Amino acid sequence: MLTIQTPEAVMFWVLGPLSVIAAIGMLVVKKAVHSALLLAWIMITIALFYIAQDAVFLGIVQIVVYTGAVMMLFLFILMLVGVDASDSLTETIPGLRAIAITAALGFGGLLVSLISRAALGRPAIGLAEANKDGNVQGLAKLLFSDYVFAFEAISALLITAALGAMVLAHHQRTVARPTQREQAIARFRTGSLASAAGLPNPGVYARHNAVDVPALLPDGTPAPNSISATLKARGDMLESSQFELGEVDNTVQEEK
Amino acid sequence: MNPYNYLYVAGLLFTIGAIGVIVRRNAIVVFMCIELMLNAANLTLVTFSRINGTLEGQVTAFFTMVVAACEVVVGLAIIIAIYRSRRSASIDDASLLKR
Amino acid sequence: MTFVTPVLNYAQLAPILIVLAGAVIGVLIEAFAPRAARHSSQLFISTFSLVTAFAALMTVRNQSSVDAAMGSVAFDGAAVLIQASILAISFLAIFLIADQENFTAMAAAVPGSEEERQSLQKDLRVTEVYPLTLFAVAGMLIFPIATDLITLFVALEILSLPLYLMAGLSRRRRLMSQESALKYFLLGAFSSAFFLFGIAYLYGYSGTITLSGIQESIVGGSGNDIFLLMGIAFLSIGLLFKVGAVPFHAWTPDVYQGAPTAITGFMAAATKIAAFGAILRIFYVGFANAEWQWKPALVVIAIITMVFGSVVAITQRDVKRMLAYSSIAHAGFLLAGVIALSKSGLDSSIFYLFAYGIATLGAFAVVTLVRDSAGEVTDLNRWSGLGKRSPLLALVFALYLLTFAGIPLTSGFIGKFSIFSAAYESGSTAILITGVLASAIAAFFYIRVIVLMFFKDPVEDGTSVVIPSALTTITIAVSATVTILLGVFPAPLLNFIETTAFFIR
Amino acid sequence: MSSLTLLGILPLVGALLIAVIPAEQVLRVKQAALGTTILVAISAIMMWLNFDESNTAFQFVQSAEWIPSFGINYAVGVDGLSLVLILLAVLLTPIVVLAGWNESEGGRWSAKVFYILILVLETMMIGVFAATDVFLFYVFFEAMLIPVYFLIGGYGSGERAAAAVKFLLFSLFGGLLMLASIIGLYVISSKNGGATFDITELSQMHNYMSSTTQNLLFLGFFIAFAIKAPLWPLHTWLPDAAASGTPGTSVLLLGVLDKVGTFGMIRFCLSLFPDASKTFTPVIIVLAVISILYGAFLAIGARDIKRLIAYTSISHFGFITMGIFAMTTQGHSGAILYMFNHGFSTAALFIVAGWMIARRKSSTIADFGGLQRVTPVMAWSFFIAGMSSLALPGLSSFVSEFLVLVGTFTRYPVAAVLATFGIVLAALYILIPVQKALHGPTTPGNENLPDLNLREKFAVGPVLAIIIALGFYPAPLLNVINPVAAQVIESQGFTDPVPSESAGK
């Protein structure tokens, strides 16, 4: 027979509402990265629920794999796409908002109502018996005997995922990478000699987070081409004029 | 407390995830909402595992995590590919195919 | 607690394993073989593994067991038939896929970029589609024989993920192709979340995740059926999504249109077989005793699907979209076989699936041949006068359309006849009547295309029919032949199905 | 193999023969087509001579398993009814070939294709009348749409594509409804003594149906046949199709194909669903009367000569339908004989009208005028055909029309009286075009139209001869028809009404 101790109930009543609120938060925050963080929080909550429900192994995996790996992947991608980019939350498809709200209320309401009316006709058992040799051992037994076929088959899924990522992301070189020598020759052959020495580095005379601030040229004017093209494209370049020196102090201070 | 309470939470999370898919435009957020739904399903599984006193639910949840991880890889790869073509991660922009 | 060493029946799993092995070898080829050798060796490996798998399947065709993989899969007559269908169609599909004109040279290149241009110029090839296809085939092979929900879910993902990827690999109209991949992926993941949610409730209801366990719970269950019904409902959403039943169909037209045509053909034909194979097994083996609960809903869905698919197809101007809506309508017809819940329903469904799959593949193969300088021409208006340009091809396409419309002497007619009789036999008069009316509506647009091809004059806009490669020719020829043969002499196959098809419990 | 099967295959052999003749050798193609059709006609006449008139069972039967899973057989055989219609089909075909010697020239495709289509159609026509297996019948019923569709759409005039589509859609719609009914029958038969499609066995199935079921199944068949036949208000496809097809196509369409409708009413509606037939008889009689008068009025109002002939056919089909459902021996025999006679009189009208149109390059009646003086033979041919159409005594249609009227009168006097008004309208709809086209001053532009050449005389001569001969001596056909008519009436549980005034004696 399953009895639930008070600590768990307390935990549930604290974390449960929090997770739901966090989930709702996911829908209403503008920045994707905030959504991601809220999701990470929900996942941790759920991990705690797992652990509370005698699914220790899953709880840990949830934190390690999900929160640790999957969410990090999400964050990576968010970074790539633009971490500061924020969504407009105004609905552009007419009627969809209404449908969404109705569906949400309907779905959620019906779901809750149905769960409340559901009866299994047997008492909740609890995992004490199943976990008596240890949760991990129990899982392992199932995993490597009864569900070994699925377990093996899932390797195909993993290969597919890797292969897919390769297909979509791998840039096959269409032209041989120019050697340094070739690059040097090219620099001199084409363009002005001004660029022959290579592009200026960002962050020279850094008074700010270096990467997104254009370098200042010796005459004090900013050099926009010192910023990575990606940042430019993303609009993450700071206005460089604010770093322009109004007047270059040419006086050389004597070292004392 | 009744273990069913976890089911309510899971149901609500699932609902919210589903709504998120509909209301959010950023493909990555949409995808995260789907992850939320999967998590809600997992929570349901684990809860039922406890109610039923068998570990199959947990095993299923475990498989789900692996599958979800693979899905994330593929999904994000696709999203990135789209993003590079369009310089946009909004799924509303990807609406050439219609009618 | 003792650990029982798992015993697998490798003979019965051999088809799956061979295909998976082929896929893995394909991946290794990608990794190690020189670029020039990849295409031919991939093609060889793919066809070889499919043929071998088929042969392996045939050696065990009379066996049946539930213990092939520790109860995870059931191997029985229906499994043999469905797997054989999938393998046969995949084999033909590989030939289409081999025509690399369909695929982008480099998926990672930004559409319209210099890199893409160069990659095209260098005639690079995405030979990864072969292993991806084989992975998908493996998933499809597992999906209809899975008897526990975990394997089912895993198989669903194995078959889906490669398809998501391949949908984005079209050579032309890359933006559309990528868009279709995105839509397919997001909606697919969305629906698989429902699927998983359904699994959770079914597990909750019965305490097991095997179909037979669920069936036992239904028979001997106490309490009420709410969790069961929720489980069935959510699980069905995932399954119906895959087959494109209304209202879970919306991805179909977009993805069919955007994906490379060879992939569309593969996906339309093989996925439908696999998914319906799974649906049949789940509903026949798992939920049979709850039929009074799920049947009405499925009837409604089937009716809406037939009508919706047919009605909307009328207004389509793009041949691939039209075929997509037609496939939606056919999903509705096929649901009639599920609803029948009888031996004849099973037999007719399998026949229908095979006949439809073959014809669909053929139809998309024809689509790949109608091109202009910018690639395939799918705008129907530009198909006008095709009968003049290329009578044979137009005739073959007309044959496919007629079989979709269910004209006698084509396989589609036998399929429709058998599946509707099965449905009516089990008392679904509504299905019969709607099915017939929907067929009438559907006939309208099939005929419109025939009119366009034969009775309209060609527009001189550079649309032409390319000389098909030998492989594509084989695909088209085989599918056309099979379509006619099954229409005129269906008896051997029908007999074979009748004596073979059953579900082991 | 029975001689019937051989007869059916013969045209196909001819079609194959033509297929190997190079398309440029048009004359050779035509000769081959003519030779084949004449050979078929002779074979059919030989069969007629060997036909045992006293035997009401099917003769020349052959039965072979086709799709045993569904109890479907390749089963053919003829009784008086089918023999008459097969004769009609095979006699008209060579005439059509000969009369429309140059018809194939304005088409989209070569003459070769035209004649292949005609020959394939001939096979289908023989098959549809010879089939004693309902499923086989349906297969022919639907499959024959395809050649006609291409004949109209490919070789017709005016809005031919649209007309072809309209024709096909109407027919398909009806066919699908019939399919639903066939499925219903099949299921009922499989639940009651084993699945079968044998017409004789199926005719016992009505004992196992509720009256609602029987009514619904009857309607499925009947609507299909009413579209074919065509009965008001399902007739609107006919004028378009007939006006757009080549004259030869229209002859086969109106003369033979539409007879499938009335043939089916007798063969299927009556014998399979006797009770439902009784239930619906009043409605059908009303529709038939409406058709008679409606068709006649529209013919009077027609400006296009081909449309006019089409409308007259609607009127005549009204007579046939009325005769069938009058449920008297006279009505029945008359209706069957009418099918044959209408075939020939309409053929004559259409053939001659076709020549007139070909010469004048217009099908508007008003464009002709005074042809009797310019082209007397052609005018006379048209006139005699017209007289046959208005059922002038002494010409073949009279016997059948009068039998129908008299047969109907004994049971449904009001309907017969109303229908008789049709004969006055018939005088109008024939004499108006006769006056406008043949009489009156010669319209400018018509002075130099050539009269019929020898080939054309040879084409129309036999038709007119048959029309006149059968008018005076219908016994050869009536002897064949009477037994089957009597048998149908008897099997329906009807006896002819006894003369009211001599009942006491």
Next chain:
Amino acid sequence: MVTSSSLVYLIALPLFGAITLLLAGRRADKWGHLLGTAMSASSFGVGLYQLSQMLSRPTEERAIGQKLFTWIDVASFQVDAGLLLDQLSICFVLLITGVGTLIHIYSISYMSHDENRRRFFAYLNLFIAAMLLLVLGDSYLTLYVGWEGVGLASYLLIGFWNQKPAYATASKKAFVMNRIGDMGLSFAIMIAFATLGTVSFAGVKEASEGASETALTAIGIMLLVAAAGKSAQFPLQAWLGDAMAGPTPVSALIHAATMVTAGVYLIVRSNFIFDAAPTAQLIVVIVGAITLLFGAVIGTAKDDIKKALAASTMSQIGYMVLCAGLGPAGYAFAIMHLLTHGFFKAGMFLGAGSVMHGMNDSVDMRRYGGLRKFMPITFITFGLGYLAIIGVPPFAGFYSKDLIIETAFNAGGFKGILLGSITLLGAVITAFYMTRVMILTFTSPKRWEEDQHPHESPFLMWFPMVILSIGSVTSGLLFYRGDALKNWLNPVFGDHGKDHYEEHLFEPIVVSAMALTAVAIGVGIAIMKYQLSEIDAVAPQNVSIFTRIARKDLLQDSFNESVFMRPGQVLTRLLVKGDENVVDGAVRGIGRTALGAGATLRRTQSGFARSYAALILIGAVALIAGIWVVTL
């Protein structure tokens, strides 16, 4: 019944002529007319032979039959292609072939300038064959074949010069109105079969004895409709005037002597039905009476010589119908008048043709005058016919008409007086308009243009006229003497044929006196009005409304047009429009609805993945809502 195998030759000979001439085409132009005449003449010869055979047999064996083959045999509906030659039909056979042959001869000359003379003879032969079939058929259905056959021949001959649109229209009108009558015959046959179970004359006769009056009345009325159509009786009379469009020999043969009297034949042949159906008989009488006056009135107003004669025909047939409607008493007299009328009216038509022949085909009597001197033979033969028709003794018409008037008076009671008066009035008008024709054509001053050269017709034309005039002089007396015709025909009418002179309202001599007085009045008025006063060469327009109405054929065409034709045309147009817009429109509407539904549903495919997801969610909500409901 005695059977004979030679009856068929009566029909076969002219039919052979017709078919040969039609099939041979222009090749037969040279000898076609000869063949046609020969065929008709040989048929007449066969007829004479049959008559001699008949005379050689005892009375009860005079009727002979021939079964050619079984024509239609469907269960109880059995019709043989059988012929029946009895005392009644032999009269017709001889009339048809005899007069027919004369008219063939006449036509050789009359049509000699027409390039299609061969075709004309083919039609004439066709007519003879059909007409013979009509009177020889031994059942209503075989009669029907001849019935429509003569209609066809009539149509062809009226429209012989159909290059003139008016003539083509006239032929069509004749055919269509005849068809209305044919419809009546169809009904009659159908009723006969439904009620009596047979359609042969013998069978119906036998069955009619026990049949109810209702059934027989229905059959009788329908037969009357048929007769009215064929014999141009009210209300189906309108076609006859227009039928004069045909060549004059046609008018003489078909529209005077033979075909138009087929209605009388039908009624007389069906005596067994009418005898048992008094109501039907009464209607027959009424129709006859109306037509009698109707035709007569029209006759007074016509300036076209052929139309005047046509009106007269109509009126005279009215007499016959009236008489036939009087039952057994009248049948023989109706036939007698029919035969005598056949002679004199055919003769007069041929005379009219002769006049036209001499007057450049002009038919306007107001443009005639004084032709007596130029065409003496025509004048004399026409005049003899004239005397016969108005009923001057001892010419044929006197006897036949007198007997009809007498029979009418003898019908009994008020009915008899009324009918007698009508027939007398008819006699007055007949005398008037026929005198008018005579005066206008022959005896009044000439009114034709100077470039006309009236001349006598050639021998081939006047010879038949002479023969016919002999007939119109002598036939009456021949038939009347000793009730020769009546006794001859009586076996046909069975028991009813006995003497019916029991009650005489007037003595025969009184009736004759009254009739002669009537004639005198009519002739007198005509002479006063036309012989003794100036005649306008153009019909005066300032005439009374009655004259105008009479000239317009008593508005028969206007009536038909406004009551049948125009509504019919409107109905046709409405139906054509309706078919296009309503019936076909409904079909197209279904198509449009499907397309519209498709276009609407298509919008759900908005292209936005989110809305697709929403769709899935809606489906999910619907499903669990369903669960929620069913598990309540």
